[in-house]
Amino acid sequence: MARPHTDASPAGAHPDVLVVGGGIIGLGVAWRAAQRGLAVTVLDPAPGGGAAQVAAGMLAPVTELQYGEEPLLRLGMASNERYAAFAAELTGATGLDTGYRQTGTLAVALDADDRAELRELHDFHGRLGLASEWLTGRECRRLEPMLAPGVRGGLHVTGDHQVDGRRLARALVEACTRAGVVLHRAAAAELLLAGDRAAGVRTDDGADLTAGRVVLAAGCRSHLLPGLPEGVLPAVRPVKGQVLRLHVPPVYRPFLSRNVRAVVRGQHIYLVPRADGELVIGATSEEQGYDTTVTAGGVYELLRDAHELVPGLTELPLAETGAGLRPGSPDNAPLLGPTALPGLVAATGHYRNGVLLTPVTADLVADYLATGELPPLAEPFSPSRFQSKALA
Ligand code: GLY
Numbered sequence: 590m591a592r593p594h595t596d597a598s599p600a601g602a603h604p605d606v607l608v609v610g611g612g613i614i615g616l617g618v619a620w621r622a623a624q625r626g627l628a629v630t631v632l633d634p635a636p637g638g639g640a641a642q643v644a645a646g647m648l649a650p651v652t653e654l655q656y657g658e659e660p661l662l663r664l665g666m667a668s669n670e671r672y673a674a675f676a677a678e679l680t681g682a683t684g685l686d687t688g689y690r691q692t693g694t695l696a697v698a699l700d701a702d703d704r705a706e707l708r709e710l711h712d713f714h715g716r717l718g719l720a721s722e723w724l725t726g727r728e729c730r731r732l733e734p735m736l737a738p739g740v741r742g743g744l745h746v747t748g749d750h751q752v753d754g755r756r757l758a759r760a761l762v763e764a765c766t767r768a769g770v771v772l773h774r775a776a777a778a779e780l781l782l783a784g785d786r787a788a789g790v791r792t793d794d795g796a797d798l799t800a801g802r803v804v805l806a807a808g809c810r811s812h813l814l815p816g817l818p819e820g821v822l823p824a825v826r827p828v829k830g831q832v833l834r835l836h837v838p839p840v841y842r843p844f845l846s847r848n849v850r851a852v853v854r855g856q857h858i859y860l861v862p863r864a865d866g867e868l869v870i871g872a873t874s875e876e877q878g879y880d881t882t883v884t885a886g887g888v889y890e891l892l893r894d895a896h897e898l899v900p901g902l903t904e905l906p907l908a909e910t911g912a913g914l915r916p917g918s919p920d921n922a923p924l925l926g927p928t929a930l931p932g933l934v935a936a937t938g939h940y941r942n943g944v945l946l947t948p949v950t951a952d953l954v955a956d957y958l959a960t961g962e963l964p965p966l967a968e969p970f971s972p973s974r975f976q977s978k979a980l981a
Contacts, residue, residue: 607800612639615806617951641754643913668949688753697743780816830872
């Protein structure tokens, strides 16, 4: 149950938890922590913003699986399994739809090399006991008639779904508000320390917000918070993703019925069809700092590759272009739980999986905040794996 702020002090004064960053990760943690009876403030100039505003929202732990990332697969699967209930609970609490849809995903091959690679991925799925079905090109086109005639085969993964990141963010802001979370609309200017502990944050509107614990959930800017002692958090690098949004007029629907993805010339391309006719095409992957310019080259490459997969899409209206920054940790896995600085907790570094990992991150970090124990599922993602020798 949420704890109402009924004391005489201003709402949010010295809460149990101060979450720095009101993207979907920070909001998810705040919501779950408030449900555990903790008093929570979220600090963000525009809660509900961040990378989720750009993300396509594919929930694809199986089709995005990379070799050597089995612990991340377990975390992604755990989050995927929680998604239906998480989305339903959010909708129940707020009356807002999250766009969660159990569509499944079809990963297709466009040439013999892609086909061999997908076959290997299929074998890998088999060894890990993951459900994925191999389809011929003809079977793929039977499922998705708009696919290019040259598609050579594909993997149908009925468990990889989608959610709308923008709707999800809106619902989380509302759920937090209803659960008694205080949203302080300002930026973090400096981490405040009291002895060897994190004690709060000075904001850019001149407030000193103190709290029992500080959760750092500021995406690719997490390590840049002034006052953060060296070695507590590794650099979380920004990995730019450019994304396009097309609109499928009602007369052409269903244009696609499920997520469709492929690797074209070494680049991942995916198409995510929403119930309201939005068709999201993503994404570039560029490491060049904090730049979010949409470039002609980025748009060209996305359209060129998407057109190879689904030629008919060039007839559709182009509704929007955008670019977001994925927060990449040094090993591309998230940072979850206590840091070497007492009182400072990390919920960041989710890289390509922020939308997928929101429910499980919210549960695990809120568990830690409520009990002081990091659940075993989060242990491989402890920030201590990067702890510098100076702090060890
Ligand atoms: N998860 C998809 C991406 O980061 O592009």
